[in-house]
Amino acid sequence: MCLICVSTISIAALMAPSDAPDQMPTQSPAQISMKVSGTNSSSPLIPANAVAKAGAKCAKAGNTEVVKGKSYTCIKTGKKLSWNNGVVISTKTPNKTTSPMSVGVKAALDSLAQFPKSKATPQALTYYFGPNAEKDISDQIIKNAEVTMKYFVDFYQDSKPYPIFYGSEKDVDWIIAEWKKLGYADAIGSQKFEDSVSNLSRRAAQINNFMIGSDNRLPQTPMILAGLRNAILNNNLQMNIVHHVVHGIQGRITGGNDGRLSTWAREGGANFYGWAVLDKGPVVDEIYRKFGSSDYASERRRQSNPVGPWTVPNINLLNFNESQWLDTLKVMEGNGIYQDRIYCDLELCPLVYTTGPLLYERLVGEYGHQKVMDWWYEMRTTPDWKVAFEKVFKLNIDDWYKQSAIPYLMKEYRAWK
Secondary structure, rough: OOOOOOOOHHHHHHHHHOOOOOOOOOOOOOOOOOOOOOOOOOOOOOOOOOOOOOOOOOOOOOEEEEEEEEEEEEEEEEEEEOOOOEOOOOOOOOOOOOOOOOOOHHHHHHHHHOOOOOOOOOOOOEEEEEOOOOOHHHHHHHHHHHHHHOOOOOOOOOOEEEEEEEEOOHHHHHHHHHHHOOHHHHHHHHHHHHHHHHHHHHHHOOOOOOOEOOOOOOOOOOEEEEEOOHHHHHHHHHHHHHHHHHHHHHHHOOOOOHHHOOOHHHHHHHHHHHHHHHOOOOOOOOOOOOOOOOOOOHHHHHOOOOOOOOOOOOHHHHHHHHHHHHHHHHHHOOOOOEEOOOEEEOOOOHHHHOOOHHHHHHHHHOOOHHHHHHHHHHOOOOOOHHHHHHHOOHHHHHHHHHHHHHHHHHHHHHOOO
């Protein structure tokens, strides 16, 4: 659940609800372990000019090679290093306004480009727009929510329409009344319901803020938008809408266990697939956009600056070594559980919104979009996200961090322009 996801608000509010239990002390970047591994490892001697092919030996986990239009990644299975099956690289010319894409980005986007495959009718939506809802904002919600649902039409649709609530700051009581009519209070219990009501009431009433969320305490993880018009329009409305509808889709695919995903898996997934939807989604009027254009490359570039990222502006990710990255990724998994949701409230936790999507980019580039959806689906019967990860990808999460994710992050951040 992301209770407020806009770039101009307190990051602490993004990571944990104010009704969460007592929170652990924050951790500064300087307090991240600076240890350097002292272990030695040996790799089989592989000729420098050996051509990569599926199943053949390779020298170092995380290495990538392009052969005949396919990108191969060196992976470790047990004690064996070998090239994976490879991913076809898209031959599409990148947008002229953006830098050329790396092999890793192209591999991820090529997998995403194969979807949606189904011609079925996308998931139905039900809109609850308050008496003071603005028509232009309502239209943007409808347009972007429908595009997002169409993007995920291949995966485990629910027979119940997905609910979206929107109103001005004057419609908060109306939204709460609608929740009661729908039986939410009885469905989740009085404590959880009052917590959801409190979050909505407090945040929608703030002059320079607004409530945007996908509350997984409520049935079906509905999207909720409420607040002052200017506060809503002064932020990335399109990305906010898509991000939170993706959260709703996470809830549906995981069978309501989306809160048990690690924080980077939950928020990074919503941002990564949000960027992907923007590539196929409607282009909105500039009044709704304050940053760049509506495409994957623009959003990725804006949000993945390694030097002073907007989420944690006092750090330089280019200075991180492998050991520091491993410590950081472990922090990004989350440091507590409240009301069946893993949360993260340490200083580096907001990286789940900017580094988290790059972890998904790597997963999709290596294993494909279908496999990532299989991981979410596995959460239905295996609600421990790490166990579900290992079942689907045949690799435990720490090994994937070390062998693939960390080398990829270091390479992509060095190449950022």
